[in-house]
Amino acid sequence: xxxxxSPTAWYGAMTPLERKTFWASFGGWTLNSIDFFLLxxxxxxxxxxxxxxxxxxxxxASATLIASAIGGWIAGIAADRYGRVKVLQVTxxxxxxxxxxxxxxxxxxxxxxxxxxxxxxxxxxxAVGAILIGEVVHAKDRGKAVGGMQSGWAVGWAIAAxxxxxxxxxxxxxxxxRILLALGILPALLIFFIRRYIEEPKIFLDxxxxxxxxxxxxxxxxxxxxxxxxxxxxxxxLLAAGTHGGYYTSAWLLDYLSSYRRITEMGTxxxxxxxxxxAFVGYLVSAYLNDRIGRRPTFMLFAVGSAISVYVIVWLAAxxxxxxxxxxxxxxxASGTFSGIGPTLTEHFPTHxxxxxxSFAYNGGRLLAAGIPTLLTFLSSRDSFNRIIDMxxxxxxxxxxxxxxxxxxxxxxxxxxxx
Numbered sequence: 001x002x003x004x005x006s007p008t009a010w011y012g013a014m015t016p017l018e019r020k021t022f023w024a025s026f027g028g029w030t031l032n033s034i035d036f037f038l039l040x041x042x043x044x045x046x047x048x049x050x051x052x053x054x055x056x057x058x059x060x061a062s063a064t065l066i067a068s069a070i071g072g073w074i075a076g077i078a079a080d081r082y083g084r085v086k087v088l089q090v091t092x093x094x095x096x097x098x099x100x101x102x103x104x105x106x107x108x109x110x111x112x113x114x115x116x117x118x119x120x121x122x123x124x125x126x127a128v129g130a131i132l133i134g135e136v137v138h139a140k141d142r143g144k145a146v147g148g149m150q151s152g153w154a155v156g157w158a159i160a161a162x163x164x165x166x167x168x169x170x171x172x173x174x175x176x177x178r179i180l181l182a183l184g185i186l187p188a189l190l191i192f193f194i195r196r197y198i199e200e201p202k203i204f205l206d207x208x209x210x211x212x213x214x215x216x217x218x219x220x221x222x223x224x225x226x227x228x229x230x231x232x233x234x235x236x237x238l239l240a241a242g243t244h245g246g247y248y249t250s251a252w253l254l255d256y257l258s259s260y261r262r263i264t265e266m267g268t269x270x271x272x273x274x275x276x277x278x279a280f281v282g283y284l285v286s287a288y289l290n291d292r293i294g295r296r297p298t299f300m301l302f303a304v305g306s307a308i309s310v311y312v313i314v315w316l317a318a319x320x321x322x323x324x325x326x327x328x329x330x331x332x333x334a335s336g337t338f339s340g341i342g343p344t345l346t347e348h349f350p351t352h353x354x355x356x357x358x359s360f361a362y363n364g365g366r367l368l369a370a371g372i373p374t375l376l377t378f379l380s381s382r383d384s385f386n387r388i389i390d391m392x393x394x395x396x397x398x399x400x401x402x403x404x405x406x407x408x409x410x411x412x413x414x415x416x417x418x419x
Contacts, residue, residue: 007288028092031156031186031187032122032152033152038160038180046111049174060108063112063115064118064119068120068122069370071091072124072359072366073123073363073364075087076124076356076357077221079127079355080352083200084355085194087355089195090121090124094118098117098118098121099187101117103180103182118184133145134342139415142291142347143339144288147343150283150341153283154277154283157279165269210418211352229349237360241399242400244370246310249372249393250393271327274328278327282336287339290411295340295344295409296405298339298340299400299401299403299404302337304401305333310397341362345358348407351417353418
């Protein structure tokens with residue numbers, strides 16, 4: 001392999017500003033993940049401390065998901081109007097502050113309110129960070145850079161797991177969860193780095209200059225539903241819906257195996273390390289392939305791999321011996337599918353609508369997929385759970401495959417200022 005084709009050559013070719021922008025976006029997404037998973041690990045203690053029932057805990061999780069999607073779209077719209085860097089700082093500060101407030105709640109409704117407010121910032125951070133790095137790096141390396149940023153989710157997951165391991169067993173349950181959630185203020189420190197080193201992308205500034213002299217409000221976010229943009233908006237939203245739907249189904253499957261099948265291997269530290277490692281590998285391998293073979297083939301490859309992994313786990317490997325390997329494979333393929341979402345959405349929307357379009361497609365897809373856990377519960381009461389979860393997962397990844405098949409390839413597309 002030539003040096004210029006190595007998986008890490010793109011990073012060495014970056015300018016100092018590109019590297020700083022990459023690490024700012026990566027750091028924001030990693031901290032986002034830490035906050036998300038700290039709540040997951042703290043939730044059993046929260047349920048006991050606040051005397052929540054299973055339904056109330058589920059409502060908090062659902063409300064967080066919905067608010068995150070809404071926050072993502074709002075942040076994308078604001079990023080088109082006020083700037084990527086400015087809005088990125090606001091979203092990070094927003095979820096850091098409300099993450100800290102979650103540590104002081106005393107009852108269910110306080111927790112619900114703080115989580116909803118925090119989630120508005122959580123959803124916005126990915127949308128703006130992915131756009132920012134996508135507009136700054138070279139076209140030939142966009143997939144690797146944005147996919148590399150996406151791997152911060154696995155890194156944050158691992159950090160949160162380590163924090164939980166050291167905090168939860170060594171402190172009183174009524175105190176430990178508050179300490180975990182109080183760590184949500186840490187992302188605020190990233191703002192100092194962003195303010196000092198990160199600049200607005202030149203393509204965004206050039207677009208703003210051209211639009212200031214126009215009176216027809218070219219930045220109007222509703223233009224993503226105009227006749228010339230509607231097909232792009234629908235296709236990208238369905239792509240995100242399939243990706244999220246498959247991921248949610250995969251997560252539900254692994255939880256089912258752990259909670260109801262009582263597969264003991266799934267409660268071990270090495271299994272958790274395995275699935276986090278699978279996610280990390282998937283993000284990076286997919287990121288490289290997105291630039292090497294293209295967005296469309298990579299989506300199709302990882303969709304097929306995800307569907308096969310679900311099928312094998314459901315029907316062939318749901319035991320202590322097979323679940324370690326196939327759990328790794330499922331997390332690798334399911335997580336890797338996400339690496340191409342950022343660069344693909346960035347390349348499908350014009351600069352003046354990129355924030356609005358990219359954030360709507362990603363978060364609209366997330367909302368469309370949000371009903372899958374409820375659908376699984378409803379259908380499994382009428383048929384075999386194995387058959388239902390297999391059918392829904394394969395349907396979701398079939399949607400990813402079909403949308404990728406019909407979408408135009410944008411690998412290497414050079415972004416230009418809007419006229």
